[in-house]
Amino acid sequence: MTDRLPGLFAMDPVYLPKLFPEPNLRRLRAVLDIDPAHVARGFADERAASALADAEVIITGWGAPPIDASVLDKAGRLRAVLHAAGSVQWIDRAVYERGIAVSSAADANAVPVAEYTLGAILLAGKNLFGLRDRFRSERGFVIGQDHPDSGNYGRTVGLIGASRIGRRVIELLRPFDFEVLLSDPYVDADEADRLGVGLAGLDELFARADIVSVHAPDLRETRHLVNAERLAAMKDGAVLINTARGALVDTDALVAALATGRISAIVDVTDPEPLPSASPLFDLPNLFLTPHVAGSQGNELARMGRCIVEEAERLADGQPLVHAIDPGLLWRQA
Structure with a gap:
């Protein structure tokens, strides 16, 4: 192990103790000469400028x-x-052009999003949201009654995007009796076989899937990827899940489709975000709406911090970074 590398924290300081609680911070300071009492919000003041001039590593966050x-x-x-x-789109390309390595905790942040998605898929397949509302309105139920619109056996799940999150969702779905379809223009048949999924075009996926879950990046090309035509192609009783970005879904088209009662949705991200208080999304009974919480929350931030601690340890030990960003792929990443 070499001498500790000079480092600097640059983020909103409210996140520092959440990302780097004592065990994480102790490991980090074993390899970096970094002061947790100094968190730069900018680089103009004298103290931050002095630390920046010496720093070999900058640790950033929200x-x-x-x-x-x-x-x-x-x-x-x-x-x-x-x-x-997660996203490093805010980092200027000059960083890469000068040969400075960039790494992110996007893989760690993918974990809770995939877990949220798995839970949403299982609850949607069981039709628990519809059954909850029926139970609430009827104030009773018949013991042993079969609900033919409920059950996860043999459901078809369509995933849009083999992103970090999409791939983790595929892993989490393996123990279950689902048929999993994937739509991703950068995945060929051989890779789909390795992932254990079937490939489908977007239109086919919307027509075949019982549950459609969105995991594509927010790009100009993906804006309103979920549009009125694709929503209309979904089966009666199908469910749309969006934990990616709100702009991938045409909000007006979603409101209109949900208003028919023919499909339902589980939505964690919206367009716009946050929603105006008068948005009809708040009042649709067949929409389960959450406030952008699928990603790391609470104690899950420490997982992202640990990811960065491990990268700092690799850097100090002369090993390659596991989560290094490839600037050539940034154009199609979130």
């Missing part, structure tokens, strides 16, 4: 200040930016 060419001109020793959150 609320991090921009890192662009003007910042890099003052960070002559910088070797790596380790982002203790």
